[in-house]
Amino acid sequence: MPGYSDPGFDTLALHAGAAPDPATGARAVPIHLSTSFVFESSEHAAALFNLERAGHVYSRISNPTNAVLEQRVSALEGGVGAISTASGQAALHLTIATLMGAGSHIVASTALYGGSQNLLHYTLRRFGIDTTFVKPGDIDGWRAAVRPNTKLFFGETVGNPGLDVLDIATVSAIAHEAGVPLLVDSTLTTPWLLKPLEHGADLVYHSATKFLSGHGTVIAGIVVDGGSFDWAASHAASGKFGELAEPYDGFHNMVFTDESTVGAFLLRARREGLRDFGACLSPHSAWLVLQGIETLGLRMARHIDNTAKVVEFLASHPFVARVGHPLLESHPSHALAQKLLPRGAGSVFSFDLKGSRTQGKAFVDALQVFSHLANVGDCRSLVIHPASTTHFRMSDEALAAGGITQGTIRLSIGLEDPADLLEDLKRALRAAEKAGV
Amino acid sequence: MELSVNGSKIFCYTGGKAFDAAKPTAIFIHGVLNDHSVWVLQTRYFAHHGWNVLALDLPGHGKSSGDPPVSVEAAADFVLALMEAAALDKAALIGHSFGALVALETAARAPQRVSQLALVGAAYPMKVSPVLLEASQNDPEKAIALVNTFSHATLAPPPSALGPGTWLYGSSRALMRRVLASNPRVNVFHTGFKACDSYAAGDAAMHKVTAPTLFVLGRQDQMTPPKAAQSLVKAAQRGTVAMVPGGHQMMLEAPEAVLAALRDFLTP
Numbered sequence: 001m002p003g004y005s006d007p008g009f010d011t012l013a014l015h016a017g018a019a020p021d022p023a024t025g026a027r028a029v030p031i032h033l034s035t036s037f038v039f040e041s042s043e044h045a046a047a048l049f050n051l052e053r054a055g056h057v058y059s060r061i062s063n064p065t066n067a068v069l070e071q072r073v074s075a076l077e078g079g080v081g082a083i084s085t086a087s088g089q090a091a092l093h094l095t096i097a098t099l100m101g102a103g104s105h106i107v108a109s110t111a112l113y114g115g116s117q118n119l120l121h122y123t124l125r126r127f128g129i130d131t132t133f134v135k136p137g138d139i140d141g142w143r144a145a146v147r148p149n150t151k152l153f154f155g156e157t158v159g160n161p162g163l164d165v166l167d168i169a170t171v172s173a174i175a176h177e178a179g180v181p182l183l184v185d186s187t188l189t190t191p192w193l194l195k196p197l198e199h200g201a202d203l204v205y206h207s208a209t210k211f212l213s214g215h216g217t218v219i220a221g222i223v224v225d226g227g228s229f230d231w232a233a234s235h236a237a238s239g240k241f242g243e244l245a246e247p248y249d250g251f252h253n254m255v256f257t258d259e260s261t262v263g264a265f266l267l268r269a270r271r272e273g274l275r276d277f278g279a280c281l282s283p284h285s286a287w288l289v290l291q292g293i294e295t296l297g298l299r300m301a302r303h304i305d306n307t308a309k310v311v312e313f314l315a316s317h318p319f320v321a322r323v324g325h326p327l328l329e330s331h332p333s334h335a336l337a338q339k340l341l342p343r344g345a346g347s348v349f350s351f352d353l354k355g356s357r358t359q360g361k362a363f364v365d366a367l368q369v370f371s372h373l374a375n376v377g378d379c380r381s382l383v384i385h386p387a388s389t390t391h392f393r394m395s396d397e398a399l400a401a402g403g404i405t406q407g408t409i410r411l412s413i414g415l416e417d418p419a420d421l422l423e424d425l426k427r428a429l430r431a432a433e434k435a436g437v
Numbered sequence: 438m439e440l441s442v443n444g445s446k447i448f449c450y451t452g453g454k455a456f457d458a459a460k461p462t463a464i465f466i467h468g469v470l471n472d473h474s475v476w477v478l479q480t481r482y483f484a485h486h487g488w489n490v491l492a493l494d495l496p497g498h499g500k501s502s503g504d505p506p507v508s509v510e511a512a513a514d515f516v517l518a519l520m521e522a523a524a525l526d527k528a529a530l531i532g533h534s535f536g537a538l539v540a541l542e543t544a545a546r547a548p549q550r551v552s553q554l555a556l557v558g559a560a561y562p563m564k565v566s567p568v569l570l571e572a573s574q575n576d577p578e579k580a581i582a583l584v585n586t587f588s589h590a591t592l593a594p595p596p597s598a599l600g601p602g603t604w605l606y607g608s609s610r611a612l613m614r615r616v617l618a619s620n621p622r623v624n625v626f627h628t629g630f631k632a633c634d635s636y637a638a639g640d641a642a643m644h645k646v647t648a649p650t651l652f653v654l655g656r657q658d659q660m661t662p663p664k665a666a667q668s669l670v671k672a673a674q675r676g677t678v679a680m681v682p683g684g685h686q687m688m689l690e691a692p693e694a695v696l697a698a699l700r701d702f703l704t705p
Contacts, residue, residue, distance in 0.1 A: 006586055006606070016604070019593035050453075052482035054596035054692055062601035070602030071593070080608035081599045227611030232500075258450055261474040261499060262611040263599040270600060 009076065009192065010297045017071030018290075031287045032064045050252065051259075051271075061274050065283040069290050073212070073222050076191040076293070077204055080227035081266045083274065084220065084286055088187060088207025089115050090279035091221030095183055095203055097277065098269040099243060100151040102128025107145040107152070107175075109136040109166065110401045111159020113207075114390040116185065117398075120154075135401070136164045137332065142171055146178045151240055153178075156185040157194050158333075158341075161350040161386055161410045162324050165333035165340060172200030179238045181229040187211070188346045188376070192300040197226035199340065203265065210377025214292035214299050218285045223269070227262030244268055299379065299415060304344035306381075306421060307413040313422050314351050319429050321407075325349040347413040348376045350386070352405060353429075355436050360385060360407050362435035366428035369420050370411070381414035381421055440522045442496070445503025447519060448473070449491040452484025456491075461552065462525050463703060464516065465492040468534030468558070469629030470581070470613040472499035475533065477598045478692045479699060488703070491523065495536075497620045505625045509535075509636040513542035520550065529553040529703055533688065534661060535633050538563060541669070544650075545642035553703055554646055557653040557695065558685050560665035561639030565630045574627040581613045581626075590657030590684030597689045605689050643672035650676045651702040653687065653695055660685035677702070 007015070018029050037056040039045035047053040056062050070082040085091040096106070108120055110133045120131040134141040136159050153175035155166040172182040181202035186194065190211045196204045206212055208220035235245035235257075244264045247253040251271050256264035274280055292299075308327060315323045322330075326337030326345040337345040353360050364372050370383040374390060384390065387406050391399060399405070413421065438456055440447045450473040463483055465476045473480075473492035484490040496503030496515060506512035516539060520528055529552045532540030537559035544551040565573075572580035589606055597603040617626050643650075650673045654663040663680065670676050679698035683691030 006582065007592065012592070015592045017593055019591070047482060047485075050481065050485060051600070052478065052485055053696065054478055054598070054600050056596065056601060062596070064601070067596065067601035068593075071604045074602070074604030074607050075592070078607055078610075079604060080611050081603040083602060227608060227615070230615065252453055254453065259474070259477055260599055261472055261615055262608055263603070266599050266602070270602075 012072070012075040013293050013296050016075035017068040029065060029068050029287060029290055032283050035059050059283065060278055060280045061270060063283045063286070065290075066281055066286040069286040070222065072290065072293055073206070073208075074224050076296075077186075077224045078195055078197050078226070079204065079224035080263050082222050082224040083266060083269050084208070084222045084281040086221065086279040086281055087219045088185075088205065088209060088221035089119065091205040091207075091223040092116060092119060092185070094269055094273045094277065094279060095205060095223050096124065096129065096152065098265060098273050099241070100129060103149060104129050105147045105150045106131040106154055107142060107150055108133055109155035109159055110134065111136050111162055111164045112156060113160045113185065113187075114386075114394065118393060136166050136171075139167070139170055139174070142174045150178060150180055152180055153182045154185075155182075156187070157189040157196060158326070158346050160188065161348065161404060161408070163326055163331065163333060163345060163349050165326060165336040165345065167336055168196050168199040168201050168340070172202070176200075179234040179240065188348050189341065190296060190300060192297055193343050193346060194341055197224070197228065202226050202229040208289045209375070211300065211303070212293055212296065213289045214296065214377065214379055215288075216375055216378035216380065218288040220281050220285050220289050225263060225266045229265075231264050232257040248272070302415045303347035303413060306415065306418045307344065307347040307349070309418045310411070310413050310421055310425065311349070313425065317429060319354050319433050321352040321354045323349070323351040348410065350404070350408045350410045352407050353409060353432055355407070355432060357406055359432040359436045360409060363409065363428045363432035366431035367424055368427070369416060369424040376410075376412035378412060379415045381416055382412040384410050386410050440519060442515065442519045442522045443503065445496050446501065447496065447503070447522075448494045448500035450474070450477070450480060452480040452490035452492070454484040454490070456489050456523070458524070460487060460489045461529065462489040462491060462523070463529040463531060464519070465490065466516065466530065466532040466536030466539050467493075467495065468536045469633065470584070470616050470626045471533070472612065472616055474598065474612065475686070475688055479688060479696050482696055482700070483703065491519070493519065497623055498616055498625055499619050505620065505623055505628050506632060507628055508632045509538045509542045510638070512539040512632065513546055516540070516543040517547055517550070526550060527552050529555070531555040531557065531699065532559075533557040534559070534685065535563070535629055538633065538636050538639065541639065541642050541646065544648055545638075545645040548645055548647040551646070551648045553651070554648045555651040555653060555699055555702060556666070556669070558655060558658055558661045558687060559652060559669060560661035561636075561669045563633040563636060563661065565634040570627070570630050570634060573630050574624060577617055577624065577626050581610060581617075584660070585610045585613070587659045588685040589690060590655070590659070591690060594690050595693070597692055605686060609686055609689070640668055640672050643669050644674075647674060649702070650674075651698065652676060652678045653698050654678060654680055655683045655685060655687040655691070656680055657683060658685045658687065
């Protein structure tokens, strides 16, 4: 198949990881709804368990349909491999739990999805993993937050929901100076807009629930290893990554960095994390994500076009106080977005209405094409009020740090006819104005 | 394990089993800008099936110190020195690409010390295009991209070295970048390609080899296509050929077929 040049993005989105099924000739990826896979012999069984031969044993650890998804997302991101998980949150947890235990420390961006903020700020502290939060643009802050027990830097490509763009090259350089990897949540941008591994990130994960699947049908996650971080060298210098660079008696005393020079993280994450935590993805869900990825390039282009029209409309509307999209020169990440995200900074953004909380509610309730729900990255346009839903556990102070006010409205722009979206917004803005009279 | 060879520390992956002097030994030699990890599946298998495995990182590559060999002949001297360091009278040699030439030259220099010779993705002569030679020195990232494209034959590889979900284009590229970065003093990419390109003793070496010789050739190999191995095949005294469905990185693209070929060939 490959010839003189690497296959392009859309070709990979359709073909990476998938060949016609050798048994049936099926061209689409079959859904292998089988918990287990027959061994050829007792010797084959032993060899599979001992990683002498590669293959599928049990679908919590790996599955042929999921493997296609893993290869495909790796191909699109430029990674060495991937692990699909039950959700984006499961991908984040798997990554952290593979790299560290109690007594470890993370430096993370303040501009995070509410669920990620919960995990780091509340839940992981209960397990002895502490996090220092830093504004994504506070470069000195990232450096100052490093402690001797820091094991990971973590941010979102465009922070939720203010769309602060993460300066991946700069932040990863600071992480690498500190001898730790940078993990990036790339859910809102997808590899069509930005490939974090090319800019210095070491690990990338997605809530595949969003743009990768693209149709609001499935909960899924995936983490990709860029193969760039030298765990063995960092461990030799700091002793931080014994999980990967020391013998693991939970799996044949394997030293994962000896087994694989560039895939040690994936080996441990699959052999320990999927095995023991078990947050695996259903093959049916994997197939739905694959179905979505096949049209990722087409969909993202339309998401971005529609978003540009909506941003322009809202930015010039008299009842709108602020539109938080890096397309606008007023956005603090405008220049960085031009550089890192030349195709666009995504189709999820927030804006502030002029008016009261009651008027904000009236706006949401008057929308007819936009659906009021807790998701983003659907092919349908979505709306939500973060302060009362996704971010409701956060204090006003923490909300402000993430760029959210009580009147902030978050939109996820879908694939509808743009004229219908503008008409819907126009009608709802009129209703909101009237609600204030 | 680590061996001291000519004053350098040489890393040898042993396949998850400790070295046991009572067992026969198979030495696995990687190609240009690779390391021991390209053999991980095959080496784990043999380590658990009656063999000592020494999958080395060549000097100046990966976890091994020292100067990278500047020629196939120098690399063969190194392999013989490594056998001395490990107190091995005899070993099976398995080499890939440049490593296949090294294994061949080693077997020619000490025919009585090589029990079996397996040449995976071998060609002779192993000429490297001037464009690639130049790029390996002046624009390694471009050369890595070229080599990576030519070294893989499928967008849908089977479960491989990292298990299911491995993307071989990405893992091979990451490995090449890592091995290049592992030596800040010498460009091991250019050094390795020059050694391949300048090796002129292949047919003569093959004539001297007395051990059974297996050629494992990838049907879709664009780097060392099967026809480029034919002069060696003809010159081999005891040669057999196993064709496998894969490109140049066949240990990773067709791990089961490569294992089957080696398993049938390597009997202690």
